[in-house]
Amino acid sequence: MPAGKLLSHIKNLTLLSADEEKQIEDVLEKKTIRKRQFLLHEHQIAKVAAFVISGCLRSYSIDRNGFEHILQFAPENWWVTDMYSFISGKESYLNVDALVDTEVLILSREDQQHLCGKISQLEHYFRVITEKALVSTQQRLMDNLSTTARQRYEKFCGTYPGLINTLPQKLIASYIGITPEFLSKIRGEFLREN
Amino acid sequence: MPAGKLLSHIKNLTLLSADEEKQIEDVLEKKTIRKRQFLLHEHQIAKVAAFVISGCLRSYSIDRNGFEHILQFAPENWWVTDMYSFISGKESYLNVDALVDTEVLILSREDQQHLCGKISQLEHYFRVITEKALVSTQQRLMDNLSTTARQRYEKFCGTYPGLINTLPQKLIASYIGITPEFLSKIRGEFLREN
DNA sequence: CCCCCCTCTTAATATAGTTTAAGATAATTT
DNA sequence: AAATTATCTTAAACTATATTAAGAGGGGGG
Incomplete structure (x- = not known):
């Protein structure tokens, strides 16, 4: 059951019935991304997000002078995507690649939206982890401004x-x-x- | 109906029944914050978030050298709080004050959580606006790193x-x-x- | 096994942004 | 309207960080 880690992660924040677990498992796709391979290239549309089971991904942008800037490391139990593209359907500005061989669960935006409509505990889960991501991004921004x-x-x-x-x-x-x-x-x- | 602006904002993203609207209106408290007055001081617990009806608030931190760093301006139709404190219940690190006389609707975390449990459309609304806030904070962070x-x-x-x-x-x-x-x-x- | 590429270090020079200070404007208070 | 206070501008000296360049060490591929 490759989805076990994600289901545990969800059940840390809320409750799921056996049937709901099943529905979630059914839309997830397990995938291996080898070191230096890409989950997402900039200018693509980020149709999916990835939950890391093992290994480590990173998301980064490349500025007009060719320098890379890392937005996020995603080790075990972290989600990663280009959130801008994921929610808007527009071209991504981030690249996502693997720092080591990495196993992920893939969830499409479409499936996410559909399931959130059916399983309110899942919508709750995503609200709460998005709030946490927002807080940590805000704190990092303030650190960059002040330290x-x-x-x-x-x-x-x-x-x-x-x-x-x-x-x-x-x-x-x-x-x-x-x-x-x-x-x-x-x-x-x-x-x-x- | 002072809650009209917020209800419209919600209904841009989802649907609400008349009864749900009523439940939301019932927990909101309208408040006026005069220029230079504070909604929140650092080291307090941010038990509430504010939705701006008119005017403009800002959130900012003060660093160890006494310099202010503004995290967010909140003009009409924006939410503002210290998200870190709001979701964790710990001491805030942000101050929130009014740049001009400002009218807001106050929503407590407690009421938010309670209502989100009952009204799944409301949970959806908060998920979506939190996603948008995350995207704009991420983009600002990347701008600070690269431009x-x-x-x-x-x-x-x-x-x-x-x-x-x-x-x-x-x-x-x-x-x-x-x-x-x-x-x-x-x-x-x-x-x-x- | 060796070579090549990539990473890390060190140091000299260059630059973006800060600090300090002073004077000029604008906004509040009396 | 005067008096006071806060904001904006300018400029010189300073500091944190970038850029460039060169050499040293390691690990993977042929």
């Missing part, structure tokens, strides 16, 4: 102790919004102080 | 043509994440080029 690169790096270490030693540094730099060279410099100072 | 202050200013002019001539510039500077002095410099260059 230095160094403070953001230290915060990242605290928030994602699991990722700090597995991810290449250039990805961390891209996430906290600085160049890899500058991150290296910060880390250098950091080490020398201890 | 210059000047590009952000130009984008702000395009996105909020209504606010650009009513808001004091120091507020715009705070929103786009720069000092008022630097915004003034950008505007100076801008004018000289035309």
Whole structure:
């Protein structure tokens, strides 16, 4: 039952009957995305969202100068898509690819909307996780407006102790919004102080 | 019927029966917030959210050096609160105050949760507007990571043509994440080029 | 096994944005 | 209307971060 992890995730926030579980399972599609392969390319329409069972995806944009900026890491139990495209049906501006071999459950917007209309507990689930995603994006935005690169790096270490030693540094730099060279410099100072 | 504007806003996205409208109206409280008065102070618990009928509120944080950073302007038809505190019940980190005399409808988290359980169309409404808020926060974050202050200013002019001539510039500077002095410099260059 | 590519580091130089300070305008209060 | 306070502008000096360049170390593919 590959959908088990997602069903548990939903049942942490609400209740589901056996029949409802079945309906949800029926629309999910399990998929493997190998390292460096893409779930979504910019300019495509994001018709689906992905729930990560194992591995890690990331979403990022590429600016007019060719630099990548990471919006989100999606390890186990996280959803990821280009939300803008997913809800509007317009071209995505994000790319989503795999940092390591990754197993996901695929849910289309169409199925999501249809099921939310039938299963009000599912609509509740998506409202609540969207609220949480909003909060964490807001906090990240405020951090970017009010703290230095160094403070953001230290915060990242605290928030994602699991990722700090597995991810290449250039990805961390891209996430906290600085160049890899500058991150290296910060880390250098950091080490020398201890 | 002070709730009319909010009910219209909801009915743009979904359908409500007359009875459901009544239930919603019953829990809303109309309130006037005068210029410079606060709806919420940091360190309080945000037990309510506000829907703006007329006027304009803003939410902002104060960093450790005493500088303000504006997260959101809330003109007519926008919701505002400290979402982090609202959903977690923990201390807020945002302040919400009025930029001009403002009329709002107040909805408590308790009433929201209770009504969403009874009126699935309302849960749908909140899911959809939360998704939209998430998208716009994500895009603002990506803009902050990938564009210059000047590009952000130009984008702000395009996105909020209504606010650009009513808001004091120091507020715009705070929103786009720069000092008022630097915004003034950008505007100076801008004018000289035309 | 070696080569090549990719990542990380270091350092010099360049730039976007801040800080400080002062004067000029505009808006409130008295 | 005067007095006071807040906002806007300008400019010089400063700082955080970017850019460029070059070299060192590692891991995967042929």
